Amino acid sequence: MTRIIDAMTRSFGREVPGLVGLLVLMIVGFSLASPQFLTGANFDSIASQLPELGLLTLAMLAPIIANGINLAVIAVANISGLTLAWVLNMYGGPDAGMLAFAAGVVLALAVGGLAGAAMGAIIAWFGAHPILASLAMMIFLKGIGEFLTRGGDISGFPEFVMGLGHGTVAGIPVPMLIFIGAAFLWHLLLARTRHGFAVSMIGSNPKASEYSGLHVKRSITLTYALSGVMCALAGIVMLTRFNSVRVGHGDALLLVTVLACFLGGVNPFGGFGRVAPVFLALVILQTLSSGLNLVGANQHLSTAVWGLFLIAVMVLRSGTPMLHALLANIRR
Amino acid sequence: MMTAPSTQTAPDGPEAIRFEHISIRFGGLQALDDVSFSVGRGEVHCLAGENGSGKSTLIKAIAGVYQPAPGARMSYFGETIPASSPPLARKKGVAVIWQDLALFPEMTVAENIAFDSLVGKPRLVNYGTIRETARTALGKLGVELDLAAPLRSLPISGRQIVAIARALASDARLIFMDEPTASLTQAETDHLLAVVRVLSKSGVAVVFVSHRLAEVLDISSRVTVLRDGKLVGVFDAAGMTQSRLGELMTGRQLNQAVSARDPGNAPVVLQTAGLTRAGEYEGVNLAIRAGEIVGLIGLIGAGRSELAHTLFGMTRPRAGEIRLAGKPVRFANNRQAIGAGVAYVSEDRLSLGLVQQQSIADNTVITTLRAISGAGGLISARRKSAAVTRGVTEFSTKIGSPDDAVSTLSGGNQQRIVLAKWLAISPKLLILDCPTVGVDVGARDGIYRIVRALADRGIAILMISDEVPEVYFNCDRILHMAAGRIVGEFDPRRTPIAELERTVYA
Amino acid sequence: MRDYLRTHEGEARILVVLALLMLVLGIASPSFFSASNIASLLNNNAVNVIWAVGLLVVLIAGGIDISFAVGASVVQYLTALVLLWLGGGNWLIGLVCAGVLGILIGSINAALIAGFRIISIIITIATFNALFGLLMFATSGRSIYDLPDWWTDRIGVISLGDGGTLTLPVAVMAASMLATWFLISRTTTGRQLYAFGDNPEGARRAGVATVKIQFIAYGWMGLMAGIGGLMQVNIAQEVVPNALIGRELDVLAAVVLGGARLGGGRGSVLGCFLGVLLVAVVQNGLNLMGVSPYAFKMVIGLTILAAISLTNVELMSRLTGRTWRRSHDQNN
Known part of the structure; x- marks a missing residue:
């Protein structure tokens, strides 16, 4: 048992064994409470809700490791979704072809990357506080969206778009596959590439990183640009799932993405954070949500439990050393 | 047990403080052992x-803030107090x-x-x-x-x-x-x-x-x-x-032998002519040959670190020229300087030298990310661990696990990691800015030996310091900097240390 | 005044921008300086200012509070329930009830932040989710329209003539500004708030009771959140549990725009007022010029982005200013 825990810790981070334990406990608990919990239908419902939140959380993760934050994740996702919708509508709406879709996806990703890069540049070159810069970008992008859509939604997409959002491959929903793929890429990016290395270093100490020859400003800009691309991917997935785009869709998820990152052990002071524990945290949040749903609670109660859950985890994490000190005192 | 050879009593009247027999223990560490201290x-x-x-x-x-062990006597301005x-x-x-x-x-x-x-x-x-x-x-x-x-x-x-x-x-x-x-x-x-x-x-x-x-x-x-x-x-x-x-x-004689040597006809690695940056340094001419250790002594504010920053590409000179291995260079940033083979060991190891929170391994390879990358531009775990092992064993650095935060190391071992990360780029010129600040005395000789060994590999070394013995015993040639200018040059083999101290601290 | 502007560069800058903007608007549209326009500008932004001065105190003390708008919603709802249970009540009971509930919610944040030494953004995001989820769950999202008359009646306080009347929320706003100014500028507690935000370790060493200071900061934020919530009901004439969500980020942007520093130690009541007003005046101006309301957010976002970039042009000149001062110092 200890060997398994050691192996998990080594390959995925210190947070993982605890989170896995929690997940197992939760699954056991909910299975006992509701016979529907361990069914394919429930798995499907988890797998179809997870990707949006998951992709957005990945987009939030990288800036937090760089000791920043991206409060514009939802806004970037929306504006990218709008870009795709706009391209589809230009090429005939419901009659648009695959090629139009592909072009729209590329354009949407580019718009997301551009919005992120602009935000990153303001942070890196002007030294603006990430909270303020991304907040301003959020307001601005939402503004553009509202201006272009007049507050309404855009719908009327080809059949295959819906198919993408609701289809399955080998029994796994397509959005879930996209999320797993994105998470894996993100893991590679953060844990294995030079850019990921730089992000961690810069997140801990940008000055020392610069003295060691890292291109700090470029890395920060790239971090937000890639975050923007990930937001765009989320926006595209949202479009395929709901078959419509509206500014403000998913706003409630903004702070949940931050919550998921912290739950996944990401250091709030930057420098440390891994995809695997955050992935687990997301699965836990979604399992909690669907489990509560099955025992008769609604989404709002889940939100409350998520918040309380984060408090409990943080208190435990910060309290553990204190508890040890206390116990040591008592023993003495 | 050494006795205190106090020769002068405090000025007349009750003393400002008199603390006697102060002992303080933290866990296994005897931080203070029967120390007495008084100020008039x-x-x-x-x-x-x-x-x-x-x-x-x-x-x-x-x-x-701390309470001494029983047996201590404390008084402020003539008034004895039981506890502070x-x-x-x-x-x-x-x-x-x-x-x-x-x-x-x-x-x-x-x-x-x-x-x-x-x-x-x-x-x-x-x-x-x-x-x-x-x-x-x-x-x-x-x-x-x-x-x-x-x-x-x-x-x-x-x-x-x-x-x-x-x-x-x-x-x-x-x-x-x-x-x-x-x-x-x-x-x-x-x-x-x-x-x-x-x-x-x-x-x-x-x-x-x-x-x-x-x-x-x-x-x-x-x-x-x-x-x-x-x-x-x-x-x-x-x-x-x-x-x-x-x-x-x-508690011991510092490494008392002068280690200066003649670099002979080794090629000149760094040469500057009339290097000037207003308010920082002016008209700096210096030349360092391969394998030579040049000391740059001067008090804080003499413009030493500012000069080092320019050589390292962090600032631009207003006038003058820098030649590296004979070729004139103008660095737009320190990445270009590093690319040209210039390394800089900052005096501020805590906030500039190392990313303290991150691991020993990551701090060791931070300068050579390209070299440890393999297929598809991904960092190769194998190459990374080889590079870390090389860096750590090179200077026999004592570490626990390479994954520990670098902040867990002692000052001397941290400085070895800094040197290892710069050695990894095979530098032509190594600038050491107060290389033994925060390094325990026992560990300093080790650092000096490493510096000499690096010079023996043909690296030109500029050692900045404000401690005369440091440059006197470890450099081949000493430049004295004051108010932004180089005002004197000394050969430790010909100048007595007392003369150098008089000149520098005057 | 010169001293004030020197120590409050943010405020000075925004004052200039606001004055110019108002001048232009006054010339372009004669109705801008009309009594009714000024009155509606103030009436509509009173609650934001009340919240802003509360958030200001937290920012000065080096923290951040994301949860106050949700806190205000909870206070509104509970106060409404208490008043209905009492069979009506009056302003005094309403104020006391809202204030006490607000302080309680703030104290929860403070206890978690100071007690477990957890970074404030994590805790307040967690309490945001917990409070919002619980509120929506408990109320099932139902609004309350059947409120006591004294609460929802418009109460004119000062008439500006020509159909413009300042209402009660503006008076409460003025009182909140005055009280906050008094707290942070005129009491030793207030100066300790600045000191703690500026250099927590230095404050601790100087004997500042750091836990108490954090309770005061988040408690004050809670008080203002509660009072603001109470006033919002007077304006909206209904209690809608999710109506205030999202306002926290707008207020945050305005406060930071007004010169408060994320990270602590800097900020003023005047700055808060100007920050909220700038956003309001931009919106008001666009309205008067007949620009589509859908474009408002876009322009506001762009304004903030421009302001951030401007701030750092200032920074450049300050850096050169510092070198000058330094050499000047040595010549003396």
Whole structure:
């Protein structure tokens, strides 16, 4: 048992064994409470809700490791979704072809990357506080969206778009596959590439990183640009799932993405954070949500439990050393 | 057991403080072992010791932060007290100015000086009284500052003055200054010394706490030296030299053989001509050959580190030329300098030299990410671990696991990691900025041996320092820098160390 | 005044921008300086200002509070329930009830932040989710329209003539500004708030009771959140549990725009007022010029982005200013 825990810790981070334990406990608990919990239908419902939140959380993760934050994740996702919708509508709406879709996806990703890069540049070159810069970008992008859509939604997409959002491959929903793929890429990016290395270093100490020859400003800009691309991917997935785009869709998820990152052990002071524990945290949040749903609670109660859950985890994490000190005192 | 060869008694009258038989233990560490310390009224006193010698623990005991073991006798201004506490020490007139000053940059000068009047029971603020308090305290120092200016607008020296004024505002009669000159320029240090003289005349005792005391020795009357938590002795400041002090602090003769050698006809690696950056350095001409160690000695503020920053590509010179291996270079940033084979070991290891929170492994490979990348641009775990092993074994650095945070290492081992990360780029020129700051005395020789070994591989080395023995015994040639200019050149084989000390510390 | 502007560069800058903007608007549209326009500008932004000065105190003390708008919603709802249970009540009971509930919610944040030394953004995001989820769950999202008359009646306080009347929320706003100014500028507690935000370790060493200071900061934020919530009901004439969500980020942007520093130690009541007003005036101006309301957010976002970039042009000149001061210092 200890060997398994050691192996998990080594390959995925210190947070993982605890989170896995929690997940197992939760699954056991909910299975006992509701016979529907361990069914394919429930798995499907988890797998179809997870990707949006998951992709957005990945987009939030990288800036937090760089000791920043991206409060514009939802806004970037929306504006990218709008870009795709706009391209589809230009090429005939419901009659648009695959090629139009592909072009729209590329354009949407580019718009997301551009919005992120602009935000990153303001942070890196002007030294603006990430909270303020991304907040301003959020307001601005939402503004553009509202201006272009007049507050309404855009719908009327080809059949295959819906198919993408609701289809399955080998029994796994397509959005879930996209999320797993994105998470894996993100893991590679953060844990294995030079850019990921730089992000961690810069997140801990940008000055020392610069003295060691890292291109700090470029890395920060790239971090937000890639975050923007990930937001765009989320926006595209949202479009395929709901078959419509509206500014403000998913706003409630903004702070949940931050919550998921912290739950996944990401250091709030930057420098440390891994995809695997955050992935687990997301699965836990979604399992909690669907489990509560099955025992008769609604989404709002889940939100409350998520918040309380984060408090409990943080208190435990910060309290553990204190508890040890206390116990040591008592023993003495 | 060494006895204290105190030759001079404290000035007449009851002493400012007398602490005797102070012992403090932290877990398994005997931080202070039966140390006695006294300061006369209005005396300027030096408390010297290496890092970890117990200086800070002693100050904290006197300031009431730590309680000494039973058997201690403590008195403030002739009044014996059974136990101390921070409020009691403050009430008795003891103030400590920590190295970080503990001031509030966003608040005004007046509020910083009168801050102690803002603490305690909630009440209304009387800005008139605050300004008056601040003005009176500054008046005692004979200094005028803009009371309404935010503290952040002041240079470090101004902030130091504010910290002293704050101590005076709460009626301090004994002020400890923890490494006060560490970040001051020469002019600022002179100003500080003038202020200390004024204080001393008005009966306020000042204790300088430092391991670098050359600048303050001549206005002090006595020096107390600590080593490994024990009292080495109390000495007259008159006639004390930095090298003698170094021996007392370390308890042994410093690596006494001059190691200078002639580089012969080795190719010139670095050459500068008329290098100038207004306000920092001017008309700097220097040449370093492959395998040569050139010392650059000068007090803080002489422009040494500023010159190093330009050579490392962090700043641009206004005039003059830099040639690297014969070719003129103009670096737009330090990445280009690193690419050209220039490495810089910062004096500020905590915030610039290493990313303290991150692992030993990551800090070792940070300069060579491209080299440890494999297929698809991904960092290869195998190459990385090989590079880390190479870096760590190269200088026999003692580490636990390469995944531990680099902050868990001792100063000497941290500096080995810094050297390893720069050696990995195969530098042509290695600039060492005060390479043994914060490195324990026992570990310094190890660093010097590494530096010599690197020179033997043909690396040109520029060793910046403000300690004469450091450059004297470890460099082939010594340049003296003062007020931004190179004002003298010395060969350790021909110049006696005393002459060099006289020149530099004059 | 010169001293004030020197120590409050953010406020000085925004004052200039606001004055110019108002001048231009006054010339372009004669109705801008009309009594009714000024009155509606103030009436509509009173609650934001009340919240802003509360958030200001937290920012000064080096923290951040994301949860206050949700906190205000909870206070609104509970106060409404208490008043209905009492069979009506009056302004005094309403104020006391809202204030006490607000302080309680703030104290929960403070206890978690100070007690377990957890960074404030994590805790307040967690309490945001917990409070919002619980509120929506408990109320099932139902609004309350049946409120006591004294609460929802418009109460004119000062008439500006010509159909413009300042209402009660503006008076409460003025009182909140005055009280906050008094707290942070005129009491030793207030100066300790600045000191703690500026240099927590230095404050602790100087004998500032750091836990108490954090309770005061988040408690004050809670008080203002509660009072603001109470006033919002007077304006909206209904209690809608999710109506205030999202306002926290707008207020945050305005406060930071007004010169408060994320990270602590800097900020003023005047700055808060100007920050909220700038956003309001931009919106008001666009309205008067007949610009589509859908474009408002876009322009506001762009304004903030421009302001951030401007701030750092200032920074450059301040850096050169510092070198000048330094050499000047040495010459003396």
